[in-house]
Amino acid sequence: xxxxxxxxxxxxxxxxxxxxxxxxxxxxxxxxxxxxxxxxxxxxxxxxxxxxxxxxxxxxxxxxxxxxxxxxxxxxxxxxxxxxxxxxxxxxxxxxxxxxxxxxxxxxxxxxxxxxxxxxxxxxxxxxxxxxxxxxxxxxxxxxxxxxxxxxxxxxxxxxxxxxxxxxxxxxxxxxxxxxxxxxxxxxxxxxxxxxxxxxxxxxxxxxxxxxxxxxxxxxxxxxxxxxxxxxxxxxxxxxxxxxxxxxxxxxxxxxxxxxxxxxxxxxxxxxxx
Amino acid sequence: xxxxxxxxxxxxxxxxxxxxxxxxxxxxxxxxxxxxxxxxxxxxxxxxxxxxxxxxxxxxxxxxxxxxxxxxxxxxxxxxxxxxxxxxxxxxxxxxxxxxxxxxxxxxxxxxxxxxxxxxxxxxxxxxxxxxxxxxxxxxxxxxxxxxxxxxxxxxxxxxxxxxxxxxxxxxxxxxxxxxxxxxxxxxxxxxxxxxxxxxxxxxxx
Numbered sequence: 001x002x003x004x005x006x007x008x009x010x011x012x013x014x015x016x017x018x019x020x021x022x023x024x025x026x027x028x029x030x031x032x033x034x035x036x037x038x039x040x041x042x043x044x045x046x047x048x049x050x051x052x053x054x055x056x057x058x059x060x061x062x063x064x065x066x067x068x069x070x071x072x073x074x075x076x077x078x079x080x081x082x083x084x085x086x087x088x089x090x091x092x093x094x095x096x097x098x099x100x101x102x103x104x105x106x107x108x109x110x111x112x113x114x115x116x117x118x119x120x121x122x123x124x125x126x127x128x129x130x131x132x133x134x135x136x137x138x139x140x141x142x143x144x145x146x147x148x149x150x151x152x153x154x155x156x157x158x159x160x161x162x163x164x165x166x167x168x169x170x171x172x173x174x175x176x177x178x179x180x181x182x183x184x185x186x187x188x189x190x191x192x193x194x195x196x197x198x199x200x201x202x203x204x205x206x207x208x209x210x211x212x213x214x215x216x217x218x219x220x221x222x223x224x225x226x227x228x229x230x231x232x233x234x235x236x237x238x239x240x241x242x243x244x245x246x247x248x249x250x251x252x253x254x255x256x257x258x259x260x261x262x263x264x265x266x267x268x269x270x271x272x273x274x
Numbered sequence: 275x276x277x278x279x280x281x282x283x284x285x286x287x288x289x290x291x292x293x294x295x296x297x298x299x300x301x302x303x304x305x306x307x308x309x310x311x312x313x314x315x316x317x318x319x320x321x322x323x324x325x326x327x328x329x330x331x332x333x334x335x336x337x338x339x340x341x342x343x344x345x346x347x348x349x350x351x352x353x354x355x356x357x358x359x360x361x362x363x364x365x366x367x368x369x370x371x372x373x374x375x376x377x378x379x380x381x382x383x384x385x386x387x388x389x390x391x392x393x394x395x396x397x398x399x400x401x402x403x404x405x406x407x408x409x410x411x412x413x414x415x416x417x418x419x420x421x422x423x424x425x426x427x428x429x430x431x432x433x434x435x436x437x438x439x440x441x442x443x444x445x446x447x448x449x450x451x452x453x454x455x456x457x458x459x460x461x462x463x464x465x466x467x468x469x470x471x472x473x474x475x476x477x478x479x480x
Contacts, residue, residue, distance in 0.1 A: 007366065007394075031363035031391040032373045074376045079359075081322070164322075215374040218344050247343060247357055247372050 009049035027224035040069035071138040073109040081164035101130040107216030108134035111145030118188040135197035148184035204235040215245035242269045282468040284399040289385030291318040291407030293435030304459035307336035312348035316383045321359040346370040356383035363391040389415020398423030405429045407439025413446035420447045427451045
């Protein structure tokens with residue numbers, strides 16, 4: 001049963017990674033991490049996970065390549081346009097009542113969603129009145145996010161998403177096209193702080209009016225999901241907003257009763273005042 | 275009373291693309307309400323599709339039809355459709371999982387992603403079905419199902435609205451059954467009714 005051995009090897013590999021490097025992937029959902037690890041193995045030149053293991057535990061460079069391979073989340077500009085429309089129409093009016101708004105974007109990957117939110121906030125007149133802390137476990141993607149480089153091949157789809165989300169301007173105003181890539185406008189970057197943060201081991205770092213964590217916890221097992229939700233809950237001020245992916249819900253969650261969904265199936269939850 | 279021997283199969287996975295809405299209506303409407311296995315389905319679909327397909331299929335068959343949610347336990351007589359813009363996977367404990375990883379062969383949901391993870395989770399207790407489609411998604415996954423000891427069924431390309439996907443599947447692995455759509459439901463009922471070979475450890479209750 002070759003496949004059962006692969007499962008065992010993956011468990012041992014993640015245990016080794018945790019003990020030697022302190023990164024804990026043992027609570028990641030198995031099917032997806034297995035897919036990503038298998039992909040990494042195929043590119044790595046090693047025959048089996050066991051063969052990779054001995055180098056992995058001794059050679060930090062091999063670990064770094066594994067880390068980059070298994071923590072890459074894919075994001076896009078204005079994914080789920082309907083979500084951004086609800087933020088624009090129903091969340092922004094609340095945010096406007098604060099003199100200054102703090103937003104935590106957990107698991108920001110290459111930053112497309114953070115820049116989408118920045119565009120929205122600028123258009124809604126919150127320019128200069130917000131700071132977004134965009135964090136990710138993967139420092140290589142954070143580097144890319146900070147540079148604000150977006151693959152230009154995607155721009156047609158992103159433009160369509162932007163228009164459907166209720167965008168008020170021309171999407172082309174927000175980036176400069178250079179050869180095969182686009183660079184987002186500097187004024188969108190100046191209010192975003194990109195920083196490393198590991199949802200499995202790190203603590204919260206400040207009071208927030210809004211927390212976005214969309215399609216990140218779907219990769220986690222129940223215990224780690226619960227840990228993340230507790231972090232977000234501790235961070236959020238009463239009246240603050242928790243935004244999850246369209247297939248994630250607070251139903252049947254411990255802290256669900258302290259939150260109210262803003263619109264049905266929007267997956268935007270507002271923290272109650274009591 | 276003796277404990278019933280466990281069924282030979284634990285789940286069915288189906289992959290379908292062009293022509294799928296019609297094909298799925300035909301296939302699912304012929305399965306009985308008490309069909310003893312869960313059906314996990316990837317139909318290629320636009321990223322911004324609504325729940326129209328779930329409602330349509332739910333109205334046309336007696337099985338329960340729902341969009342797959344993460345952590346769903348797979349129940350008999352229930353159809354789980356991959357949500358638009360997510361991959362559908364199976365965890366080793368048989369529960370469902372979703373992923374927003376990059377499209378595979380331009381598809382999200384991808385048939386290969388479902389089939390490969392289901393093959394790893396269910397091993398020989400899995401039936402994979404490739405129906406009509408104008409691309410080659412599903413052929414890698416069907417090959418993995420065969421390697422893990424499962425059963426592979428492919429719609430006869432001559433019978434499919436778009437023959438490319440069945441043809442690619444036939445080229446990728448040794449398929450057990452090539453059937454017209456009208457005969458697939460009957461085959462699934464036969465296979466789903468099979469029980470595992472009884473073993474000596476079968477517990478007999480007094």
